[in-house]
Amino acid sequence: MSKLRMALIGCGRISSKHLEAIFENKDLVKLVACCDLIPQRAEIAAEKVEKTLGYKPEVYTDFRKLLKREDIDFVAIATPSGSHYEISIEAMEHSKNVLVEKPMALSTDHMNHMIELSKRKNLKLGVCFQNRFNPPIQELRKKIETGQFGRIFYGTISVRWNRNKEYYQQAPWRGTWEQDGGVLMNQSTHGIDLLQWMLGGKPKKVFALIKNFNHPYIEAEDFGVGIVEFESGAVGIIEGTSNVFDKNLEESLAIFGEFGTVKIGGLAVNRVEAWRFVGEEGHPFMNLPDPDTVYGKGHIPLYRDFCLSIIEGREPLVNGEEGRKAVEIVLGIYKSALENKWVEFPVNFSTDQMKGVLWAKDF
Secondary structure, X not given: OOOEEEEEEOOOOOHHHHHHHHHHOOOOEEEEEEEOOOHHHHHHHHHHHHHHHOOOOEEEOOHHHHHOOOOOOEEEEOOXXXXXXXXXXXXXXXXXXXXXXXXXXXXXXXXXHHHHHHHHOOOOEEEEOHHHHOHHHHHHHHHHHOOOOOOEEEEEEEEXXXXXXXXXXXXXXXXXXXXXXXXXXXXXXXXXXXXXXXXXXXEEEEEEEEEOOXXXXXXXXXXXXEEEEEOOXXXXXXXXXXXXXXXXXXXXXXXXXXXXXXXXXXXXXXXEEEEEEOOEEOOHHHXXXXXOOOOOOOHHHHHHHHHHHHHXXXXXXXXXXXXXXXXXXXXXXXXXXXXXXXXXXXXXXXXXXXXXXXXXXXX
């Protein structure tokens, strides 16, 4: 079987996880091009590939020039959040399959356009919600799919991390409404994706509160809470903050049902902390160590699933429709906080509509 040929667009902070995934899936994929507006970044990424795999991808600073190549099967997009939509659309217009970092876009209209175009051109659109592949999360999902919780009452996601001034100074787009959003859109979407995945994936309505407690140099929120009612009747409780002193504390997911209780915590929802079902207590994954970073190791199986989806002609586990769900919940939270009322789904909203928020006055 010939390998898929891919390009990496964006060689910043998260690109190391993409390279790691490419190295570990070298039997399926070959990275033929690295692109970044800062040429040194693309060059460093290409040199890492050469050192590890023995060949050097071509380096680009213009993604449009790269997309003209006809020998690329898919592109991975790891650029600032606000550029995901434009690059994804142009890539699909050039008949490239797309694997895009979260959030796939910052408005419901843009997400819908991406999904529609992928279907119209019969292309794969995957989204990097890699924590779905964490072993404890996979075990929890099996319990839900086999009905061992009975009726699920509610679930919670808590993202309690630290993001300091230096983090935002490294990239001016971070914390802006136009290019990013705050702790809910950037840091918490992984957890929100897991929560909605476990609670049925069909939110009914949301009520929320957001604040900027301690980051006056960014536009968006550094704290947010939301209550989401799902069509199943289950309730989801969302908490996200980037104010934890003085380093990341945890990302934890808890699900409570008629016959089961599970909490998965650790640095990045990577370790079982509670596992109780009828006739079953505890789990071997209680002893798993934390990963080196909050990004975990999920990009490796995510890449494999995406590559195989192209080869086998099936949908990836996290396709466009799945990738949209968590972002739509965050947009619903923003809309609810802005209007101070319950908001029903589906929503039609964009982070751009939060521009001009004056924290002391409006919240």
